[in-house]
Amino acid sequence: MALNRFFYAHSIEKFLQDSDSEILGNLARFFPFDLTDLQRNAWVYEISFLKQVLQNQSGQILFEYAIPRLGKRIDVVLLIRGIIFVLEFKVGAKEYLRPDIEQVWDYALDLKNFHEESRRAVIVPVLIATEAQEKTSHFVFSCYHDMVFEPVLCSADYFLSVLHNAVEKYGSCLDLSDFARSRYMPTPTIIQAASSLYLNHSVEEITRSEASGESLKRTTDFVQRIIDFSRDNSQKSICFITGVPGAGKTLVGLNIAVRQLRENEKGENALAVYLSGNQPLVDVLSEALARDKKRQEELKNPEKRYHLTEARRSVRSFIQIVHHYRNASLNKLKKPIQNGVLEIDPSKIKKHQTDGYSEVEHVAIFDEAQRAWTKQQLAGWLKRKQGIQDFPMSEPEFLIWSLNLRQDWAVIVCLVGGGQEINTGEAGIAEWLRAINNRFSNWNVFISNRLAGKEYAEDELDDLLHTLPNVQKRTDLHLSVSMRSFRAEQVSSFVHAFLEGDVLTAGRVLNTILEKYPICTTRSLDKAKQWLKNKKRGSERYGLLVSSQAQRLRPLSIDVRCKPDTVHWFLDDISDIRSSLFLEDAASEFDVQGLELDWTCVVWDGDLRREDNHWGNYAFIGNKWQNIRSEERKAFQINAYRVLLTRARQGMIICVPEGNSEDDTRKPQYYDETFNYLRRIGIPEI
Secondary structure (H helix, E strand, O other), X not given: OOOOOOOEEEEHHHHHHOOHHHHHHHHHHHOXXXXXXXXXXXXXXXXXXXXHHOOOOOOEEEEEEEEOXXXXXXXXXXXXXXXXXXXXXXXXXXXXXXXXXHHHHHHHHHHHHHEHHHOOOEEEEEEEEOOOOOOOOOOOEOHHHOOEEOOEEEOHHHHHHHHHHHHHHHOOOOOOOOHHHOOEOOOOOHHHHHHHHHOOOOOOOOOXXXXXXXXXXXXXXXXXXXXXXXXXXXXXXXXXXEEOOOOOHHHHHHHHHHHHHHHHHOOOOOOEEEEEOOHHHHHHHHHHHHHHHHHHHHHHOOOOOOOHHHHHHHHOOOEEEHHHHXXXXXXXXXXXXXXXXXXXXXHHOOOOOOOOOOOOOOEEEEOOHHHOEOHHHHHHHHHHHHOOOOOOOOHHHHHHHHHHOOOOOEEEXXXXXXXXXXXXXXXXXXXXXXXXXXXXXXXXXXXXXXOOOHHHOOOOHHHHHHHOOOEEEEHHHEEOOOOOOOOOOOHHHHHHHHHHOOHHHHHHHHHHHOOOOOEEEEOOHHHHHHHHHHHOOOOOOEEEEEOOOOOOOHHHOOOOOOXXXXXXXXXXXXXXXXXXXXXXXXXXXXXXXXOOEEEEEEEOOOOEEEEOOEEEEEEEEOOEEEEOOOHHHHHHHHHHHHHHOOOEEEEEEEEOOOOOOOOOOOOOHHHHHHHHHHHHHOOOEO
């Protein structure tokens, strides 16, 4: 669905000539909801007010300018003498509320970072609380010196003075005539992207560049053709999608799920479910979408309250934790399992069910499909947790078996990542292919042409692919364009070199990113927290990150045994003590994998420490640190820190405590060489 970039856009001269009713009619025509008196009256006020203050001004004016990444619209944009004024009106308001200040600041930052025509311009965000006392009489440039002002807070009476002062001091000859048509190239967080898709924006509108948007669209369209083919021909198909780091595999999965949701709302019988084994990711995305749905439903019908529980129920219909989905099929089995054969218990099936006892969805999308469990891992877990003995299948095989119960058609979409394994018992992609080869040879297989690449570390894939009867390799199933941090594409390269102990490469890459992506280090957690607070603008998020094995940070009031509530940690503001912004709860690699913050502080403990120019790997057991011997566990620990060091979109600080010579579990030598390593690479200290 294409999004109208604005509801009204003309020169200021034309705006002053147009009648109020003509302008109001344009605004109402594009408004997607039933027009309420509240919204109509707000527009009437804005039109009348701006006609008064813009006398003798020249430039452009735009009403309701779209910010797709945030799923919102700017009330008014004024383009005068090379300055972009971002106006947010609060008609009748007598005070300046923090959420409103953050909102107008977010708009200004979004334009600066992602709107091509705005990059060289001075941007002045203005919050107009029409009945408030005048508040701001000066202009302050924020960090980066990126020509974005801190929000100007003013009453209606004071705005004309703000306008004149800004133009007099910062006006220029910069040409902004292409502003309305300029390319908008955002880099949304996965939460923002999911919300935008759910609000029916297209994937091209919420991605950073034409290349990334086209790559995502091409892959989504190809999967949609597989779905259409399977439905029209009563076929069963499985496809595997790969991508470079940060290319947006999760976004593709959500896009497919949302597309099917919209098709089903039109009467098509093609439900899809997005499944992930990442519980924090599912919890955070589900709650974010539910809150968005509540807001949208109440915008459509302001007279009726829409309950959040109803919104959550709706969202759960297409985004679920994979274990819950798996357990729904497990509950239908005859127990105990006899002779290694799974059978459905007819007494546990709804009456009149005609779809082969399967789940209701035709399409299942598995994020991080390589992390599905091995037969040994699944059987052991089911024995311990549910008392099911001798389970005969791996998780991939059982999930295919469940969809294969459908008598009409089915599609499985596997999103495949590599290089961040942090759990034992993961089956890998080979297990999916073995299951098809051994039991489900009737399934069509569509794979990315990169699936057998070294980053997926499965030597047997080529042999398995040669034995599959119905397999196609397709370039359309590989996402080749990264959507990583808009400030620095090379952060992942820096982190890789850093963890590999490659000082020269890490230092060289660091020098290329520091200007746009600050990285620094400190021995003081208090300084680190203040650094985060100083960097934040608008509703940007920051938080503390630690390894799940960081057992000796308790003297710093960080206890990894106290798990944060990830929903509140990621979604709530600084007024909630559970929020990441409160800087009390620290999240581990398990809490943040797949999610991002704008600014992070990684607090380093003695579990991973530099020793004689290599990494020492330790676990805190009982009352002391013990060496980790297992190469697999060492790799998991390195990957845990890889996750932690790649969660920040805009910059990070690494805090390495000084330790305590009187505490044998926190000796200074456990930390000093790590800190010296950071400094040797060239990371500045504060």
